Amino acid sequence: MNSIAKHFPLFLVLIFLNSCAKQNAGIVKQTYHDLTSHYNGYFNANEQFNNQLKTLRDGNKDDYEQILPLESYGHYEDINSQNESLNTTIAKARLSIQTHQEKEEGKNYITGVDNSISNWSDDAFVLIGKAYYFQGELDSAINCFRYVTANFEEGVDARSKDKIKKQKNSKKKKAKAKKLEDKLIEKELAGKDIRPSKKLIAHESAYSDALVWLAKAYISNEQYIEAENILTFIRGSQNFLKDYDREVDMVNTYLYFAQGSFNTGINYLDSAIVNTKKQKNKARLQFIAGQVYESLGQKTIAADYYKQSMKGNADFEMIFYAKLKLIQMNRQSPGGENEALKLIAKMSKDNKNRAYYDQLYYEKAMIALNNDVIEDAKKFLLKSAKVSQSNQKQKGISYGKLADIYYEEEDYPMAQAYYDSAVSLLDNSYIAYDVILNRSTVLTELIDYLKIITINDSLLVLGEIPAKELESILYKQAVDIIDAEIKEEEKNKQAQLIASSSTQTSKTSGKNAWYFYSEASRNSGYKKFKQTWGDILLEDDWRRSEKGSNMTADGGDSFETESDEYFARIDAKYQEMINAIPSSEKEKKELRKEIIEAYYNGAVIYKVGLENLPKSAEMFVMLNMLHPDNRYEPEALYQLYVLYTDMNQSAQAMKAKQTLLEKYPDNKFSQFFTNPSSVETKNLEDQATDFYEEAYALYQIKDFDQVIIQCEIAKEKYSQTMMMAKFDLLKAMCMGSKQLRESYISSLEYVVNNHANTAEQEKAEEILSYLNGTDQPVQRDVDQGTIDKLKIDKQIPVNKQSLDVKEQTNSSSDGGVKFKLGSKEVQLGGNKQEEVKSTKDE
Numbered sequence: 001m002n003s004i005a006k007h008f009p010l011f012l013v014l015i016f017l018n019s020c021a022k023q024n025a026g027i028v029k030q031t032y033h034d035l036t037s038h039y040n041g042y043f044n045a046n047e048q049f050n051n052q053l054k055t056l057r058d059g060n061k062d063d064y065e066q067i068l069p070l071e072s073y074g075h076y077e078d079i080n081s082q083n084e085s086l087n088t089t090i091a092k093a094r095l096s097i098q099t100h101q102e103k104e105e106g107k108n109y110i111t112g113v114d115n116s117i118s119n120w121s122d123d124a125f126v127l128i129g130k131a132y133y134f135q136g137e138l139d140s141a142i143n144c145f146r147y148v149t150a151n152f153e154e155g156v157d158a159r160s161k162d163k164i165k166k167q168k169n170s171k172k173k174k175a176k177a178k179k180l181e182d183k184l185i186e187k188e189l190a191g192k193d194i195r196p197s198k199k200l201i202a203h204e205s206a207y208s209d210a211l212v213w214l215a216k217a218y219i220s221n222e223q224y225i226e227a228e229n230i231l232t233f234i235r236g237s238q239n240f241l242k243d244y245d246r247e248v249d250m251v252n253t254y255l256y257f258a259q260g261s262f263n264t265g266i267n268y269l270d271s272a273i274v275n276t277k278k279q280k281n282k283a284r285l286q287f288i289a290g291q292v293y294e295s296l297g298q299k300t301i302a303a304d305y306y307k308q309s310m311k312g313n314a315d316f317e318m319i320f321y322a323k324l325k326l327i328q329m330n331r332q333s334p335g336g337e338n339e340a341l342k343l344i345a346k347m348s349k350d351n352k353n354r355a356y357y358d359q360l361y362y363e364k365a366m367i368a369l370n371n372d373v374i375e376d377a378k379k380f381l382l383k384s385a386k387v388s389q390s391n392q393k394q395k396g397i398s399y400g401k402l403a404d405i406y407y408e409e410e411d412y413p414m415a416q417a418y419y420d421s422a423v424s425l426l427d428n429s430y431i432a433y434d435v436i437l438n439r440s441t442v443l444t445e446l447i448d449y450l451k452i453i454t455i456n457d458s459l460l461v462l463g464e465i466p467a468k469e470l471e472s473i474l475y476k477q478a479v480d481i482i483d484a485e486i487k488e489e490e491k492n493k494q495a496q497l498i499a500s501s502s503t504q505t506s507k508t509s510g511k512n513a514w515y516f517y518s519e520a521s522r523n524s525g526y527k528k529f530k531q532t533w534g535d536i537l538l539e540d541d542w543r544r545s546e547k548g549s550n551m552t553a554d555g556g557d558s559f560e561t562e563s564d565e566y567f568a569r570i571d572a573k574y575q576e577m578i579n580a581i582p583s584s585e586k587e588k589k590e591l592r593k594e595i596i597e598a599y600y601n602g603a604v605i606y607k608v609g610l611e612n613l614p615k616s617a618e619m620f621v622m623l624n625m626l627h628p629d630n631r632y633e634p635e636a637l638y639q640l641y642v643l644y645t646d647m648n649q650s651a652q653a654m655k656a657k658q659t660l661l662e663k664y665p666d667n668k669f670s671q672f673f674t675n676p677s678s679v680e681t682k683n684l685e686d687q688a689t690d691f692y693e694e695a696y697a698l699y700q701i702k703d704f705d706q707v708i709i710q711c712e713i714a715k716e717k718y719s720q721t722m723m724m725a726k727f728d729l730l731k732a733m734c735m736g737s738k739q740l741r742e743s744y745i746s747s748l749e750y751v752v753n754n755h756a757n758t759a760e761q762e763k764a765e766e767i768l769s770y771l772n773g774t775d776q777p778v779q780r781d782v783d784q785g786t787i788d789k790l791k792i793d794k795q796i797p798v799n800k801q802s803l804d805v806k807e808q809t810n811s812s813s814d815g816g817v818k819f820k821l822g823s824k825e826v827q828l829g830g831n832k833q834e835e836v837k838s839t840k841d842e
Contacts (some may be wrong), residue, residue, distance in 0.1 A: 041096025042120045045127055049089045052134075064321040065393075067291045070254055072284065073134070086131045093124040093131070122152035122206040129213060138221040145214035153207050153239060195242045208241040215251045219258050227255055246275035257292075266292050279312035287318055290325060299329050320356055323347060324363070331367050340367060358388035362398055369405075378405060396425030400436050407439060410612065413450075416443035442609035449598040449605070456591040456598075463582040470581065478574040482566070592627065599623035600632045607643065608693070617643045617652075634660060638669040688718035692726055704734040725755035729764060736767075745771060 053073070060072045129144030198204050211234055218227035234240050234248055249272035256265030269289050276282040290305035306322040314322075327343050330336035344360050347353045353360070365380035381402045388395040403418035419440035426433050462470060582588045603619035606612045620636040620643070630636075637660035644653035661670050695710035711731035718724060732747035748771075751764035 041092055042124050042127070045089045045092035045096065045124070048085065048092070049127060049131060052085050052089070056134075062317075064317075064324075067257075067295065068284065068288050070250060070257070070285070070288065083135055086135050089131045090128050093127045096124045097121050119203050122148050122210070125152075126206045126210050126213065129210070129217070133213065133217055133220070138217050141217045142214065142221065145210045145217060148206055148210035149214060152205055152210070195238055195240055198241055198243045204241065207239070208244045211237075211240065212244055212247045212251055216254065219251070219255050222258075224255065224259060227251075231255065246272055249275065262292050262296060266296070280314065283309045283312060283314035283318060287322060290322070294325065294329065299333065303329060316352070320347075320353060324356075324359060327363050331363065331370065337367050337370065355390070358384045358391055358394045358398070361387065362394065362401075365398075365401065374405060374409075378402060381405075392425045393430070396422045396430070399425065400432065403436070403439070407443075410615070412443055412610075413447055416440065416447050419443060442605060446602055446605045446609070449602040452594055452598040453602070456595045459580060459582055460588060460591055463588060471578070474577045474581075475570075475574050478570050478577060481573055482569045485569075486566075596623065596627050596630045596632065599627070600636070603636070603639070607639070613643050613647050617647070634664045634667040634669045637664075638672065684718065685721050685723070688714065688721040688723035691718065692723050692730075695727070695730060699730060699734065702737070704738050707731070707734045725751065725758045725760040728755065729760040732764065732767075741771075 056073045062068055062072065125144055125148045129141045129148070132138075132141035132144060211230060215227045215230040215234075218224070218230065231248065231252060249268045252268035253265045253272060256262070256268070266289065269285060269292070273282060273285045273289060276285060286305045286309035290302045290309060293299075293302035293305060303326060306325050309322050310319045323343060327340045330340035330343070340363065344363055348357065348360055361380045361384035365377045365384065368374075368377040368380060381398045384398040385395045385402075388398070399418045400422035403415045403422060406412075406415035406418065416439075419436055422436050423440045426436065428434070430436075465473070582591055599619055600623060603616045603623065606616035606619060617640055620640050623630060624633050624636050637656050640656035641653050641660070644650070644656060657673060660667070661673060664670055665674070691710065691714055695707050695714070698707045698710065708731055711727045711734075714724065714727040718727070728747070728751045732744060732751060735744040735747050745768065748764040748768050752761050752768065755761045755764075
């Protein structure tokens with residue numbers, strides 16, 4: 001009894017609150033349904049939903065290099081991980097609705113209208129829609145929100161039919177409604193906002209909330225026109241609660257940002273910032289506004305917003321990036337570098353920024369680059385990469401910028417090494433990834449050809465040395481290599497022992513600690529030891545002048561065992577090196593052939609892949625000078641004519657032309673000059689070849705749709721050229737790679753029927769024979785042999801083009817065999833230079 005009396009006042013208040021509903025079903029009945037639905041099903045579902053959103057916000061990791069999303073929920077992959085929990089939210093909210101509906105047949109409300117009794121049923125419908133929204137079930141979410149806007153404009157109508165009829169015809173009600181309408185008209189004429197606000201006591205309809213989320217769901221579903229219609233309706237609605245104006249501004253911002261219309265969207269974002277009360281939420285929006293204004297070129301407004309975003313209880317990471325943005329804008333503006341350096345120095349002194357030193361070093365490098373202090377820029381970029389521990393993206397960006405510097409300096413081996421490292425750390429979300437990947441691929445291929453030239457030249461030189469002299473040189477080199485390896489191994493062992501002992505000694509440091517646990521005592525003893533015995537290796541029997549008397553566990557001599565192993569390693573290394581030296585004319589001829597191919601391909605890469613015309617000309621000159629009468633000499637002379645002409649070096653161009661005409665008067669390249677009538681046809685062949693190279697580069701990166709388009713264009717432009725067989729086979733291979741079996745077969749049949757007596761026809765017949773004799777599905781990855789058939793065997797001139805190759809080529813990382821010939825170091829085997837290893841190890 002006392003318990004009832006104690007809670008009776010609260011019970012009266014709750015009854016009063018529920019009696020404030022506009023359309024209730026009676027005080028007792030309405031109170032029961034509102035209380036039980038609100039504090040039972042809906043409350044639990046809503047609590048769980050809010051906890052899910054908090055988990056998503058807490059786990060979100062923003063990418064400050066991009067314009068931040070308005071809401072910090074993370075990506076859809078993160079959201080989808082909450083699917084099971086969201087399903088529970090939906091089930092609880094649905095149960096709350098179903099439990100509080102009119103059940104008796106005779107007391108149904110209006111037919112076809114929702115029969116909910118509880119004033120929290122519309123809120124439950126909105127909650128279900130939100131859960132669907134975060135599951136990515138946008139159509140279901142839209143249906144929920146539309147249902148609320150269609151059936152709950154004034155909340156839940158829990159009245160019976162008789163009560164509705166009676167109140168509709170009540171003169172008192174009509175008079176009250178007329179009086180309210182007149183009052184609203186009067187306020188509207190006075191220029192006042194007549195829209196309602198949330199009341200302090202009464203429960204409000206979820207109608208306004210549903211409209212906001214409906215517009216948001218339409219935007220996420222890319223139904224922009226529908227979203228615009230909802231927002232237009234909201235602006236004209238007199239029943240929309242003005243308390244949701246901030247949310248409407250946010251949705252308007254979302255609408256225009258989603259379509260890339262930042263000029264329009266930023267105005268709504270400005271308004272949303274003004275209406276945002278919570279400082280942390282406001283700071284995020286201010287940072288986003290700074291990013292948008294910066295992208296629009298309005299740096300002054302952007303800087304002001306970045307400064308505002310640092311105030312109050314802003315997130316530390318956001319504060320750092322706001323300062324970083326100010327640094328970047330200062331270094332990009334005339335006379336702003338000093339301010340940028342001052343801010344970098346101030347931030348570097350704060351230990352809290354230690355995790356971000358990589359980005360601060362990068363900014364210092366960019367300032368050095370702006371001032372053409374290239375060596376300082378390299379130094380800062382290396383420091384940036386070295387201190388970068390968890391930020392792999394920044395490390396990749398620093399390596400990429402280092403590679404750019406070496407690329408501009410034409411130090412291609414170093415550029416390739418750093419591009420290769422950058423590719424391994426970045427992904428295609430980085431804006432310059434395609435450029436980095438393309439250069440890495442082209443340079444890797446170039447470096448491989450340059451290695452072939454260097455190694456094969458060295459092997460040919462070694463092959464001419466008398467046998468005994470060569471054996472002496474190689475054996476001495478093998479000894480040096482093994483000694484260096486053993487020294488490195490001993491060094492690593494000592495480092496491990498020191499690390500192990502320092503771990504143990506760190507455990508005790510008191511006054512009464514054992515002598516060898518005292519750091520000062522150990523250092524003093526170590527100095528005395530060195531004075532007496534010198535710098536010797538850490539090993540057993542270090543005091544003995546002869547260690548050969550050591551016995552193994554089975555009575556053997558350990559010195560003999562170690563000696564045998566040592567000489568065995570030297571013999572193995574020596575044999576490895578001697579086996580690489582060519583001993584027959586056939587082997588030497590094969591090495592020279594590889595050198596010629598490498599010179600030619602290197603020259604083509606310099607011209608087509610790197611657009612470095614002087615280097616390309618140099619390679620063609622070296623090819624003809626060192627290997628006269630090689631199979632590529634006519635084309636090389638023609639290419640030199642084209643290259644020197646493009647470089648405005650007319651004397652050299654005419655010399656190359658004259659040599660070509662004198663030495664190869666009947667060659668097809670000479671006909672470009674002797675038979676002008678064929679030039680137009682030949683030029684068309686050139687164009688077709690270049691166009692095919694571009695299509696093939698796209699094929700290598702599996703952009704099959706674009707390749708098919710290229711092949712269709714080729715059919716219109718180059719149908720009379722000899723390249724059409726290659727285009728048609730390439731198109732067929734794309735169909736196979738896309739798993740389009742019927743199109744694959746018909747395309748192959750087209751090649752067979754239209755390109756008789758060609759290698760492409762032969763290949764197409766081979767594939768058709770396989771397809772017709774098996775029920776296996778078409779494989780997406782075409783075998784290497786087929787791909788090789790698609791490549792161009794260059795026999796005609798190539799105009800200046802830039803390849804857009806995006807497929808990474810990873811060279812083998814084996815070290816090969818190194819030895820010296822006089823003062824020159826030679827490496828046999830292995831595809832990576834030392835620079836590649838060093839960049840990756842850093």
